[in-house]
Amino acid sequence: MGCGAERAVLLSEPSHAKVYIDGKFVGMSPASFLIGRSDDAHYRVVLDGYEPAEGQLQGRLAPGRVAGTVFTLGIYTIFSDLYYDPPTNVDLTPSPDSRS
Numbered sequence: 001m002g003c004g005a006e007r008a009v010l011l012s013e014p015s016h017a018k019v020y021i022d023g024k025f026v027g028m029s030p031a032s033f034l035i036g037r038s039d040d041a042h043y044r045v046v047l048d049g050y051e052p053a054e055g056q057l058q059g060r061l062a063p064g065r066v067a068g069t070v071f072t073l074g075i076y077t078i079f080s081d082l083y084y085d086p087p088t089n090v091d092l093t094p095s096p097d098s099r100s
Contacts, residue, residue, distance in 0.1 A: 008035050008057055009087040010043060017047035017092060021057075029090075043088070050092035057088055 010019050012029035019031040021041050026033040035041045041057040 006035060008033055008041075010045070010057075010090065011087055012045050012047070012053075012090045012092055014047065014050075014092065017045045017050070017090075020044040020046070043090075045090045045092065047092055049095060051095050053090045053092055055088075055090070 010029060010031050010033075012019070015029050017029045019026050019029050019033075021033055021035065021043055023042075023044075029045065035057060043055055043057055045053045
């Protein structure tokens with residue numbers, strides 16, 4: 001993944017919700033997609049009968065990757081980034097209209 005992007009995963013409960021990243025549809029949850037290494041991305045999760053959920057995806061510094069970089073004198077970063085994107089879990093709330 002040396003091209004400046006990392007694979008991210010967004011899970012929702014319930015699953016099969018529509019997932020949008022920065023306003024673009026990327027798939028149904030669980031969704032896997034690429035985001036920039038250092039970019040924060042806005043997500044929106046939508047499912048009929050549930051309130052939409054929104055938030056920010058942020059890469060995190062991976063201590064193991066930092067150690068790998070130090071012990072390989074920087075060679076490790078040719079093959080991997082120092083950041084990772086942990087799976088994002090989104091719990092959707094039923095909308096008031098659907099609670100009849």
